[in-house]
Amino acid sequence: MKPEVVVAKKRGTPYRSITTLYYILVASGVFLVGVYCLYLGGEQTQFWNAHTGWRTLLEQLGGLLIVTSGLSILWELIGKRAFAKEVLESTRMVTEIDSAGIKRITNQFYDESMWKDCFRGTEKLDIFAAYANTWRNTYMPLLQEIARKPKGRIRIYLTDPEDPTTLATLAHRFGTTPEKLKERIWDTRDAFEALRVEGGASVEVFYWRGDRVFTFYRFDNRVVLALYQHSGQRSPSLPTMVCENGGSLFQFVYDELVSIRNSSRSALPAAASPGEASTATVTQLRDPDSKRTG
Template identity: 35%
Template sequence: MAARNPYRLVTNLKYWLLSSVAFLAGLGLLYASGTGWFKDHESLGTLANQLGGLLIVSVALATLWDLVGRRSFFYEMLSALRLKHDIHVSGLESVDMDYNKVINWDEHLSSARHLDIFAAWATTWRNNYQTRLQQLASRNDAKIRVCLPDPSHSECVKMLATRFNMGQDDVRSRLNETIEYYKRLDTNIQSGRIEIYVSAAVRVFSAYRIDNRFVVTLYHHKGSRSGSVPALTCREGGTYFEFFKDDLEGVLSASTRIYP
């Protein structure tokens, strides 16, 4: 059996002692209000009667709070504090059903120095932020690493076709188009500012590392791919960031660089 907290025992003893004194004082006032002296002083008798009743009711309410309310409030606050601590440790900054809202893409891409892209093809994302990507690719102090599924790996293509409910030829076409897109983003001069990797790893989410943050979007697993999906942003120093960083670096270490 766990040892009892002596400070809690002292606090509880003081509480019940004061409650008992208040309760007895209330009973005493109620009794005294009916005696002869208070009958001769009706206004004081009424005051004593009401004060005695108030003390008894207050003790009853305080007891109910101690037995039920205080403990419920304590566990509710403890749960909230634990959740806050978990969020702080994870480094989670924002969550939404729209990946465009979990981070200010324009602001972060315009000032980024390092961008990692881990996705199947992310055509919509590329179209939305094409101007920012072009500006980033043109800067000498910036670098973009792109990790894509390998269009020449038959099993990888087959699994992607199943996941996205597409034909295998369509998957290869999209992957090759994405590779050519990032080459053109570098204006095909092989500046070294853009690196393209391919691997057999099948994506179960898309991840974008912008300097010291990761933005991650999940995928549908249902037949119909309509509707929004959860997205999150996490900062460097948190457990989520470390997980996605290690995951990405692990895939890159087993990938083949095809450009430059």
């Protein structure tokens, strides 16, 4: 005997079919009653000639029943189901946004109110950017506030100026030359190194090789994630999302940060000793919040 072939049965919707049939039957009955009322109201009899008011009422009632039955069928078969689908889609969207932990979506990357809100109370800041000159110059006073906190920590991951492939790729994207891009990276490195104050926060600058398709800034339990343009033109209108810890998007950025941290090298000042540079380069951390042991 041949083995029995299991055929998947087509999943039906018996409840929906029964409900539809019920509405059609009820609406058809109402429609027929309305037609009958119009028929009675239109008869020329001695009774109706003596009661014209009742005749007019019956005619109006018949017309109302006919219109109501038609609208009811349209609402049941088209309107109500379209409305239900819209509600479900809206609910699903809200659920997905909440699951991702997204608190704000904007196309204004340099929105001052957004950044000030993120800086408020922050002690640990991680920055992953190509060079971030404009952003750094704009919010330098807020960066200095974090740098003065004894329990603070600032880490920035810049483009590796010694990697020709990375420089060429990003220079083409930003509409500049590798030499100018390298100068901007060095300027940002020096500016962040200068944030160090005695008794203040830990400030570390790293270089990371590889292309960048987005940039992110982690403020304690909040992340600002922005996409890069690929047109070679600079614009402040960049898709930007703010998400909080506990959501899938924050976890994605955190996991990326762990990977970036473990494949980066320290960008120590030129005055640093070779021993310090070697120790900082080989140190790898599983947790980007951990303190450097080198």
